[in-house]
Amino acid sequence: MTLSTPAPGGSPVRQAGGGTAAPLPARVLRHGAYEALGMLRNGEQLVLAIVLPLLALTALVLTPVLDAYGPDRIDVAAPGVLALCTMSTAFTGQGIATGFDRRYGVLRFLSTTPLGRSGLILGKAVAVAVVLAVQLVVIGGAAVLMGWTPEPAGILPAALLLLLGSAAFTALGLLVAGTLRPEATLAVTNLVWILLAAAGGVIIPAASLPAAAEPFVSVLPSAALGDGLRAALVDGVFDPIACLVLLAWAALASLAAIRWFKWS
Amino acid sequence: MPTSSPALEIDGLVKDFGPVGALDGRMVRVLDGVSLRAERGAVTVLLGANGAGKTTTLECAQGLQRADGGRVRLLGEDPWRATPQLRARVGVMLQDGGLPPSVRPLALLRHVASMYADPLPVDALAGRLGLDAFGAVSIRRLSGGQKQRLALACALVGRPEVVFLDEPSAGLDPQSRTIVFDIIRELRADGLAVILTTHLLDDAQRLADYVFIVEGGRTVAEGTVAELTADTEADGTRELRFETVPGLSFPSDLLPHLLQRETEPGQYVLRGPLTADDVARLARWWDACGVMPTSISLAPRSLEDVFLDISGRSIR
Structure with a gap:
């Protein structure tokens, strides 16, 4: 199309130039930023990502729920709430957004652009990481203000766990979003979030659950992330089993998503 | 690559869907031998009734669906294995738009533009398509015609060589229709291969350089509009x-051997074995009624x- 900009010779500016793709890192990072901004601008997502974790943190500090697990309430509460943040962003928030994008044909359209299917998935992972970083700053900052003193030796193991945890929950969110209708995705991801938050070893250690439930709960990604973060940030201990559990969930959910994800 | 090779070549395309539960888990063959070619600098139209297989054919050509049989070549490559560089040379406007409802139109267009190394200037493109008038509201508030114009802008912003438009005039108000049709003609003049589907004969007649009629999952006729409408049966119709x-x-008693109808208020059609004498009788009747047509074809x-x-x- 000529954009009514005549070139000096008088011939119109040709539209057909043979389009060229932006480089892969630029495409992925731009899509990640675009989706992250979309998530942070969405009111419901913001409640899920920031407001609920802050409420949970406050409630856990004001009530004696966690008194059995450590001398200082905030030290036990903060790692669990960070695990909760990972679940809400990577699984619930991202799953719901992807489910509706699939309904509206957004995934199909974007996969016809140079972004492509793999760029779309990588971009979503970047978006989850960006939102999670914002949560770490806001929720972690609030916890520090409430007196949280994380064990320095556990910071690096915690970062690794958060990375593996967001990979596992992102893959699980994509699996749900790519196989169920968006309304069902909305219901399932919210329900699973509530169940795991309440009894999945996220906030309350799996070891405190009834003995019959403990073996099942301890292999859930929620418990691996919650207990692993507490081991790291409360005791400064690296938990290799938690890492392996999260790695296994990430691998299995990714394979399942690759196999069963429907783009339309 | 030589510019003489067609932009899109499809030979004997087969596509099965399923298994379908309502059919005891059997597969349904939705495409069973679609063949077509689309050249650069031409508007190629896939014409067919709803459900004929037009959209599935386009989706196989765009790499959104994988062909179960036959051969598809888009700019000489297999679209199912499209690289980002191939996708950058191809613009796609989907039938349902594929637009996220909560995003603002210009934000989406800028984002799509950012996937390309050298996109069209977004502001100029938005102005050309009249998007700037509603650039600040979210997409869910747009009319059907506004959404179509935005989807067209998203398909064009990367300076494609090939453009796929699935039912581009669906839901268009007259103003949007004029804008979109003008742009399609400009794209052709600029040497792009424009491939569009429609079930509207009028669109095909107005835009097409070459028409493929798709029916029951296969190409049943092809040619220019003039070729297709040539009187092949020599019955004088x-x-x-x-x-x-x-x-x-x-x-x-006037011309009883011809099919006569008023298709729209003031638009009359006579069809059948028409002779010069019939035309003379018609003209005498106009004279008797005191009317003079504003156009005759x-x-x-x-x-x-x-x-x-x-x-x-009927196609409708």
Whole structure:
């Protein structure tokens, strides 16, 4: 199309130039930023990502729920709430957004652009990481203000766990979003979030659950992330089993998503 | 790559869907031998009734669906294995738009533009398509025609060589329709291969350089509009259209051997084995009624006749 900009010779500016793709890192990072901004601008997502974790943190500090697990309430509460943040962003928030994008044909359209299917998935992972970083700053900052003193030796193991945890929950969110209708995705991801938050070893250690439930709960990604973060940030201990559990969930959910994800 | 090779080549495309639960888990063959070619600098139209297989054909050509049989070559490559560089040379406007409802139109267009190394200037493109008038509201508030124009902008912003438009005039108000049709003609003039689907014969007649009629999952006829409507059966069937005041009723003894109808107020069509004498009688009747048509056209068969002959049913 000529954009009514005549070139000096008088011939119109040709539209057909043979389009060229932006480089892969630029495409992925731009899509990640675009989706992250979309998530942070969405009111419901913001409640899920920031407001609920802050409420949970406050409630856990004001009530004696966690008194059995450590001398200082905030030290036990903060790692669990960070695990909760990972679940809400990577699984619930991202799953719901992807489910509706699939309904509206957004995934199909974007996969016809140079972004492509793999760029779309990588971009979503970047978006989850960006939102999670914002949560770490806001929720972690609030916890520090409430007196949280994380064990320095556990910071690096915690970062690794958060990375593996967001990979596992992102893959699980994509699996749900790519196989169920968006309304069902909305219901399932919210329900699973509530169940795991309440009894999945996220906030309350799996070891405190009834003995019959403990073996099942301890292999859930929620418990691996919650207990692993507490081991790291409360005791400064690296938990290799938690890492392996999260790695296994990430691998299995990714394979399942690759196999069963429907783009339309 | 030499510019003489076609932009899109499809040979004997087969596509199965399923398994379908309602059919005891059997597969349904939705495409069973679609073949077509689309050249650069031309508008190629896939014409067919709803459900004929037009959209599935496009999706196989765009790499959104994988062909189960046959051969698809888009700019010489397999679209199912499209690289980002191939996708950058191809613009796609989906039938349902594929637009996120909560995003603002210009934000989406800028984002799509950012996937390309050298996109069109977004502001100029938005102005050309009249998007700037509603750039600040979210997409869910746009009318059907506004969404179509945005989807077209998203398909064009990367400076493609090939553009796929699935039902581009669906839901368009007259103003949007004029803008979109003008742009399609400009794209052709700029040397792009424009491939569009429609079930509207009027669109095909107005835009197409070359038409492929798709019916029951296969290509059943192809040619330029002139070729397709040429009087192949030599029965002298012609169509005379004229435009004048609405509500004229034809006397029953005037040209009873011709099919006569008023398609829209003031638009009249006579069809059948038309002779010069018939035209003279018609002109005398106009004179007797005191009307003078504002336009008269005489053509061999219309695309609608062709479609009826081939498929045995109306396209609508």
